[in-house]
Amino acid sequence: MEKITSLQNAKIKKWALLKQKKERDKSGLFLIEGEHLIEEALKAECVETILFDGICPFSFDSLIQVTPEILNKLSQNVSGAKLIAVCRKKENVIKDPEKLILLDGVQDPGNLGTIIRTAISFGFDGIYCSKDTCDIYNEKVIRSTQGALFQLPVIYEDLHDVIPALQKEGMTVIGTSLRESKTMDEIQKEKIAIVLGNEGQGVHEDIIQLCDAAVRIEMNGFESLNVAVAGGILMYHYRKK
């Protein structure tokens, strides 16, 4: 079995860079930490290498024994990690979708993680993200979704291209907006894609223009809803039954 003990090892230095989105994009690799997440990643067949110190609970082709210092260097957790896996991003495809979420610039990793878990709960088939949406391979998103990440296809693509393509396939695309909008009961469709917007600005006006309709959540107060909460209410309404 391979052993690495030096923090200066070329592989370790390369993997440490995966904390940056730029490097994850370039290499197609990302890191995960902890037994539970690695178990989920193994099921999803996206693990390349497992790094461990002490005893590894997994039998796997590519195991590397390392030092606690190396694990600390790669970990994004203040208290370090006992197990880290280098994973390869999957080529996601969404076939014949009935229910989709489109994210137009959602920034907060916590919101993204919550939206992914909610989408799975309500039987959504996948998520398309605009290129300026938070990276799902961000450590906080991975941690907050705890493996749910591997259950749902998430694709980064320009929504200006995605929306017309979905409409051609017979999907109704609705954007959340406060003005000139319909209530959820006024838009009842089987094949539906819901666009959720940025925490501050909402859905971009040019994206709303591409949608088949704008939908609003009926409210009583003037407070704005958190995007994950608004998404939850919409996904529950349009859930797969």
Added chain:
Amino acid sequence: MEKITSLQNAKIKKWALLKQKKERDKSGLFLIEGEHLIEEALKAECVETILFDGICPFSFDSLIQVTPEILNKLSQNVSGAKLIAVCRKKENVIKDPEKLILLDGVQDPGNLGTIIRTAISFGFDGIYCSKDTCDIYNEKVIRSTQGALFQLPVIYEDLHDVIPALQKEGMTVIGTSLRESKTMDEIQKEKIAIVLGNEGQGVHEDIIQLCDAAVRIEMNGFESLNVAVAGGILMYHYRKK
């Protein structure tokens, strides 16, 4: 106008302790930062003293000019603050409620903040929190609610006492639970209190026993919902119309 320049000033040292829940509980005071929040707190009449460096945008009885170092000491923001106010917690009362939220040990400040904003959006009259629920005067809750905090009465009390008292007033109390539960459509009441539980454990079993019914959110997947999302779906369903 009073001026304080020493970090060792007794008032400053006392106020710095307000970062701790224990000290906020003992004194009934809490700190807020920034012009927008202070404006909201002034409207809510809970400001005691405003500390500033440079020019204060507010005219107020009790203004104290301080140094940037003092503001940094009191601030919970890494980049410091220009304005800090010492506020007094309000004695909250909820009169003749129609819609209430009860929180049974919600721990995450972000979730608590989101639940408060959602409750305002859907016309809820107030929130009762168990004593082990996250403190609303926690800096992260205050920041995430941006003043919404001052619009909704929030009361910390033992839910074992609150629930029977509400039932005596004719309210239906429902707890979220996955087993032996009804759907939202099966429980249609005007005067309703919804119990939301801890992020890990949900609503305590003894609290569920006190409720009139247990409610579940119909789902398609096996993923569990975030408590703020579950709360959002329930509050939308039972909103004030």
